[in-house]
Amino acid sequence: MHPLVRRIQETFAAEIAHSTEWRDDVAVTVTRDKLHDVAQFLHDDPGMDFDYIIHVSSVDWPDEEERFEVVWEFYSIRKRQRIRLKTRVPESDCVVDSLTDIWKGADFMEREVYDMMGIRFRNHPDLRRILMPDDYTEGYPLRKDFPLRGKGWRDTFDFLDEVPR
Amino acid sequence: MAFEDQRTTIYKVDPAHPESETLPTLRTEELLLNMGPQHPSTHGVLKVILELEGERLVKSTPVLGFLHRGVEKLAEDGTYHQFIPHTDRLDYVCAMYNNFAYCRAVEKLINLQVPERADYLRTIVAEVQRIIGHQFWLGTQALDIGAMTVFFYCFRDREILLDWFDELCGARLTTSWYRIGGVERDLTPSLIQKLKQFLDYFPPKIDEYIVFLEKNRIWLARTKGVAVISAEDAVSFGLSGPTLRGSGVDYDLRKYEPYAAYPKCEFSVPVGKNGDTYDRYWIRVMELYESVKIIRQCLEQMPEGPVMADVPSVTLPPKERVFTNLESMIQQFKLFSQGFNAPPGEIYCGTEAHKGELGFYIVSTGGGKPYRLKIRAPSFIHMGAFDYMSRGYMIADAITLFGTYDIVMGECDR
Numbered sequence: 001m002h003p004l005v006r007r008i009q010e011t012f013a014a015e016i017a018h019s020t021e022w023r024d025d026v027a028v029t030v031t032r033d034k035l036h037d038v039a040q041f042l043h044d045d046p047g048m049d050f051d052y053i054i055h056v057s058s059v060d061w062p063d064e065e066e067r068f069e070v071v072w073e074f075y076s077i078r079k080r081q082r083i084r085l086k087t088r089v090p091e092s093d094c095v096v097d098s099l100t101d102i103w104k105g106a107d108f109m110e111r112e113v114y115d116m117m118g119i120r121f122r123n124h125p126d127l128r129r130i131l132m133p134d135d136y137t138e139g140y141p142l143r144k145d146f147p148l149r150g151k152g153w154r155d156t157f158d159f160l161d162e163v164p165r
Numbered sequence: 166m167a168f169e170d171q172r173t174t175i176y177k178v179d180p181a182h183p184e185s186e187t188l189p190t191l192r193t194e195e196l197l198l199n200m201g202p203q204h205p206s207t208h209g210v211l212k213v214i215l216e217l218e219g220e221r222l223v224k225s226t227p228v229l230g231f232l233h234r235g236v237e238k239l240a241e242d243g244t245y246h247q248f249i250p251h252t253d254r255l256d257y258v259c260a261m262y263n264n265f266a267y268c269r270a271v272e273k274l275i276n277l278q279v280p281e282r283a284d285y286l287r288t289i290v291a292e293v294q295r296i297i298g299h300q301f302w303l304g305t306q307a308l309d310i311g312a313m314t315v316f317f318y319c320f321r322d323r324e325i326l327l328d329w330f331d332e333l334c335g336a337r338l339t340t341s342w343y344r345i346g347g348v349e350r351d352l353t354p355s356l357i358q359k360l361k362q363f364l365d366y367f368p369p370k371i372d373e374y375i376v377f378l379e380k381n382r383i384w385l386a387r388t389k390g391v392a393v394i395s396a397e398d399a400v401s402f403g404l405s406g407p408t409l410r411g412s413g414v415d416y417d418l419r420k421y422e423p424y425a426a427y428p429k430c431e432f433s434v435p436v437g438k439n440g441d442t443y444d445r446y447w448i449r450v451m452e453l454y455e456s457v458k459i460i461r462q463c464l465e466q467m468p469e470g471p472v473m474a475d476v477p478s479v480t481l482p483p484k485e486r487v488f489t490n491l492e493s494m495i496q497q498f499k500l501f502s503q504g505f506n507a508p509p510g511e512i513y514c515g516t517e518a519h520k521g522e523l524g525f526y527i528v529s530t531g532g533g534k535p536y537r538l539k540i541r542a543p544s545f546i547h548m549g550a551f552d553y554m555s556r557g558y559m560i561a562d563a564i565t566l567f568g569t570y571d572i573v574m575g576e577c578d579r
Contacts, residue, residue, distance in 0.1 A: 022510045023273055052416070053403040054515065055541040059528050073513055073526070077400060077416050084513065105403030108549030116237070131230035131578055141238055142537075148242045 002026050004083055007047055012038055027084040035087050036097040042074060042083065043102050050074035050083060053099075056109035058117040060144045067091040068119055072099065072106075089119060098124040116142040195223060200563065202231050208305065208567055209574025213551070217560060225555045225563065227548050232578040240538035244504030245271050245345060246481070248538070253339040255540065256576040258301050259519060261294035261330075263576075264343035266516035269424065270525035271345050273514045275507050279425075279474055283347040285467040288426040290333070290342065292456040292463075293360070296367070297326050298519035298571070299449045299456075303374060306446070306568035310387050315377045322370055329359055346480035347473030357464065364457055371453050378446075388443040392554045392566050395440060402550040405543050406521030407448040408570055412440035418517035430462045442569045449571075452519075479505045504533025513541075520544060520571045544570065544577035 001009075004026055005019045012034060019028045030038045042050040054073040061067055066088035075082045089096055098121035099106045110121045111130040118140035121127055129136060139146055201212040210231035216224040236255065240248050252267045253260035265287055272279065279287070304319030327337040333356055334342040334349060342349050352360075378384045394404070399412040409416055417434045419427045435451035437444030474480050481500060482493035507529040515524035521543030528537040547570040555566055 023276065023512050025512055027511070051400050053401075054513070054522070054524060055526060055539065055546075057526050057537075057539040059537045071526070077414060080421055082513075103403065104398065104401045104553070105546055105549055108545065109403075112545070129230075131233040133230070141235060146238075148238065 004048070004081065007045075008038065008041070011041060011045075025084060026082070027086055029086040029088070032087050032089060032096055035085075036099065036102075039072070039085065039099050039102055042085065049076045049079050050081075052077050053103040053105045053109070054082070056099075056106060056113055058113045058119055058142070060117060060142065062144045065090065068094060068117060070096050070113065070119055074103075094118060095120045095122055097122050098127075100124055116140060118143065198560070202228075208572050209577075211548075211567070211572070211574055211577070213563065215560065215563060220559050220561075222555045222558055222560060222563065225552050227551050229545070229548060230578050232574045234579065236579045237538055237540060240535055242534070244501065244533045245507065245535065246501055246504065248535075249343065249345075250339070250341045253341055254575055255542065255579065256518070256520065256523075256544070256573045257338060258573055259294050259298040260338060260340045261290050261342060262298070262516070262518040263523065264341060265291050265425075266514070266518060266523040267525055268343045268345050269516055270512065270514035270527055271507075273512045274510065274527050274529060275345075275479060275505070277346055277474055277476060277479060279347055280471045281468055282351075282470040283472045283474070285426045285463045286348050286352060286472060287343065288430070289352075289360070289460050289463045289467075290348075291425070292459045293326055293329070295519040296453055296456050297323055299453050300326075302449060302519075302568070302571045303446070306565075307378065307384070309564050309568050310384060312378060312381055312384055315374055318370070318374060318377070322367065325363055325366075329356065329363070332356060332359075344473065344481055346476060347471070350484075351472045360460065361464065364461055368454065368457055371450060375450060385443070387561070387565055388446055389441060390439070391442045391558060391562050392569055393439065393441045394550065394554050398553070399440065399550075402553070403546045404521065404550060405546070406517070406519065406571075407445050407452070408521060408543075408547055410434065410448050411437035411442075411445035413438055418515055418522060422515075424516070426463055426466075427459070429466060430459045432459050432462075442565055445569050449519075506531060506533065507535075515541065518543065520573070520576075521547070523576075540576075540579055542576045542579060544572045544574070545579070547572060548577060 002021050005028060008028060009016055016028060016030060042048045052075040054075050057071040059069040059071065061069060068089045070087050070089065072085045073082065087096060096119060098110055100110065108130065110124055111127060113119055114121060114127055115129040115131050128134060196217040198215045198217055199212065200215055202210040212228040214226045214228060215222055236251055239251060249264055249267060252263040255263045300319040300323040304316040307315035330340055331337050334340050394412055396412040396414050399409050400414060405416065413436055415434055415436045420434055432455045435448045437448055477496060482496050486493040487497045509529055509531045511528040513524055513526045515522045522541065523543060524541035526539040527535050530536045551566060555563055
């Protein structure tokens with residue numbers, strides 16, 4: 001087991017759902033209600049010292065019970081180590097804690113996840129759409145059920161059996 | 166009505182001098198100003214809503230997404246090879262570095278080793294691209310702030326390198342020269358000679374740029390002490406590249422997690438002290454000298470050998486064989502129509518582009534297409550700090566701020 005994962009597991013024994021290590025990337029999946037505590041620990045603990053936020057992302061797994069996976073990636077500039085923190089949310093209750101109070105940069109990144117995947121962040125100061133227009137009502141583009149090739153007025157066209165002469 | 170309530174009371178009636186009550190009252194309400202999306206200094210289509218108190222910025226709200234093309238969604242519909250031209254259109258000023266960052270991420274996903282010569286070629290071209298990026302930045306930043314001459318000088322020298330790219334891969338901006346597993350073609354002797362000529366020609370020109378700006382009182386007044394951000398805040402916001410190094414953090418992936426031929430080259434990473442616009446400018450100019458140094462060393466050390474890894478299930482066959490050999494043509498066709506089978510898993514791979522850390526987070530479930538591809542674009546993350554960094558400065562400093570991030574909207578909106 002990676003020393004980072006072991007260290008987290010010592011502090012949060014029950015909350016770690018599972019951890020993976022693949023191609024030198026360490027990923028830890030935590031339960032949703034303890035996410036903020038684990039993130040705070042990653043930021044504050046001198047052995048962890050993850051002061052730099054790399055990205056916030058999300059993955060859609062439509063066939064699974066907890067449909068969405070929210071992914072944070074952190075880096076420690078002093079310790080030169082990186083870690084990926086993940087949590088799962090079901091579609092019926094798409095809410096996770098915002099980490100904007102720990103990393104200021106999480107603000108725009110979480111807004112993008114909300115815009116693209118429709119996951120809400122609790123305690124986010126300004127949760128609005130960021131890349132799509134504010135009045136966009138056709139859903140969340142990066143969900144897997146959003147069609148890859150167009151949607152909207154083009155689908156309403158009637159097909160012609162033959163070219164009228 | 167609402168303005169009445171929000172009226173700031175800077176010019177209160179002094180109780181000691183009640184006669185001042187008769188003075189005409191100044192209108193001091195906050196003013197909302199829409200800047201952009203069509204504004205020459207916003208480097209693309211960016212809109213910022215500025216809340217002003219007099220000429221001071223109270224709050225600024227960036228409105229992004231005017232150039233959103235859904236690149237991450239498009240990636241899910243194409244094979245890994247097919248996505249390379251899309252990366253050109255992210256940061257369309259510096260396409261080579263985007264190709265490089267993407268190819269590195271895919272190579273990490275499929276665990277592919279690149280031949281040594283390809284590593285050197287990648288480093289050389291990436292550094293040439295860094296020079297182009299910084300020249301473009303310096304020219305436009307100086308133009309925005311009001312020093313026009315530097316713009317012409319930078320673009321004159323940038324043109325030489327763009328012509329060099331033209332000869333290298335047939336395109337000046339949207340290059341698509343990097344391939345998964347190597348590069349598209351080797352440097353010809355003519356290209357190497359031209360690059361060496363440029364390396365001799367260029368350093369005195371950097372001195373020229375500096376002379377124009379260091380003695381320019383307007384430049385100094387508009388960059389020194391403007392848009393200051395402390396190291397702690399810069400790290401917390403996730404800034405990267407020269408924007409972070411200006412605050413005194415020496416975070417540079419070329420040194421922290423060396424890749425390609427960077428560990429074999431000697432170069433230094435300039436780091437600022439004050440975290441203001443001037444320090445960020447100074448770092449970029451110093452990086453021009455460092456890039457020249459890196460290219461020189463790479464040209465000297467570069468070994469002979471293939472420029473593409475020989476893994477037929479993943480890498481493309483050489484172009485001349487595609488046109489003469491049936492098997493190679495089938496290989497090329499299959500790789501582009503079906504792609505290669507990537508193992509299931511997920512990786513993040515960051516590369517130090519000239520703007521900052523350009524990263525790709527790829528989730529694969531096997532098969533020829535990425536299941537999810539997320540681009541960590543430095544321009545987007547830098548815009549997150551815009552409001553924080555602009556507060557309290559003059560309205561004209563908003564222009565300086567766009568420039569100091571080196572923002573390109575193609576990358577910001579994706």
